[in-house]
Amino acid sequence: MKALILAAGRGSRLKEYTKDKPKSLLEINKTTLIERSLNNLKKVGFSEVVVVTGYLNTLLEDFITNKFSDFCTIVHNIDYTRGSGSSFICSTPHLEGEMVIIESDLLYDYRILERLIAQKEKNAMTLGCFDHGREEVKIIVEQGKISKAFWGDAETKADGDWVGFTKLSSATTKELRKNLENTDPDQGKEINYEDFLFALMTEHPFYPVNVNDLPWLEVDNEQDYLSAAKVAEKIDENL
Template sequence: MKLVIIAAGRGSRISSISNGIPKILIEVFNQTLLEHLIKNCESVGISDIVLVTGHQSEMIHDYISKNEFNINIELTYNSDWDLPNGISVLASKNNIPKGHDFMISMSDHYYNSDLLIKIMESELSNTIVNVGADYKTDAIHDPDDAMKLIIDKDSEIVSAMSKDLRKYNAVDCGLFKCKYEFFSILEKTKSNGNYSLSDACNILINNQDLGGVNIDDSVWLDIDTPEALDYIKKNRKLFKE
């Protein structure tokens, strides 16, 4: 199964301290976010990554060419990188074998292999996409920016997804497992003038096709602000395997 990593955006929220480098090349605990994602993949048996780049793609490509990794990395360029993230997933379509399941990860979300394997091993028998769901809502670092979810705990089906939900019981941790047919949902979303993953997921929600996978005690952090980077460095014990 391939993991699609979305690394095309500008990273404007953290640009004040990123020193002009892409978010995926920011260092946390003496390794780049990309290195950490690769180590996660190696730990759970994922041998193929599709890395979707856009803004500052040359820097990412140069970094990969100068380093050796024990994993296959396919580079795909998203020329519409300034549009929301669903376009980056669509850019990876030709890299995914037709009919095969695949996974999606944000490039700036820090998590460990225990979380990755929970999503990877989830079943898609009754859903088209499963999203990692964090029910520890009181512990979310930046709740205002979090993608909030309402999930039926018995059926594990998501009934609502939005950053604007006032009442919710979980938060999207930025890791997905998808059937190949999700690409057709993304294409439908794009034809309607909507471009984000959440727009496509809301189409799934209307048909009860989006599942929520409880990540239990696994931890993660969206590192897209200086405050988030400072937080993870000050709370190293929470995030080290």
């Protein structure tokens, strides 16, 4: 199985911490986010990872080449300031077969990946609960399937929040690639990557994979970063 990591963004909410490095190169207990994620993917048996770079791309690309050259394909998004949809468009030639899409700012237990790929249903999204009061993608589950995914604030009623992992079947990946190829490139670069995934749900069933009992954290701002060491300690206990 192949994975796609979207690692092009600036991480501006992390202020000074990302002024000289991409967010995925932030160290949590002496190990960068990207290295943790790539090691997790290796551990559970992924064969290839496509990493989309953008902000300060040379630093991230050099890091990956030095440590994971036999495992990773690097794609540079020169339009990374236009949003995550632009990274999806850059990755189009590499979208094939069963895939797992991962956001690069996730600090997580490798068992989340195990649980996701073990889901017998072909399309799945991880379900958890953020406790930070910010806007997140909310998930509604009906009869065991995800009936709706949409942006909402902390007061929005839902069955949970989407933690940024998505598994796609070969057929769904094929449709995603077709949708991206048929999207006007200039217009598509202004669309969040999440919206491309939401569009797939109108034709393909998606199933929730609850991961809230496992340690994970989205490192999105300074408060998250300062909390990350404790989460990493729990994760490292299980390695």
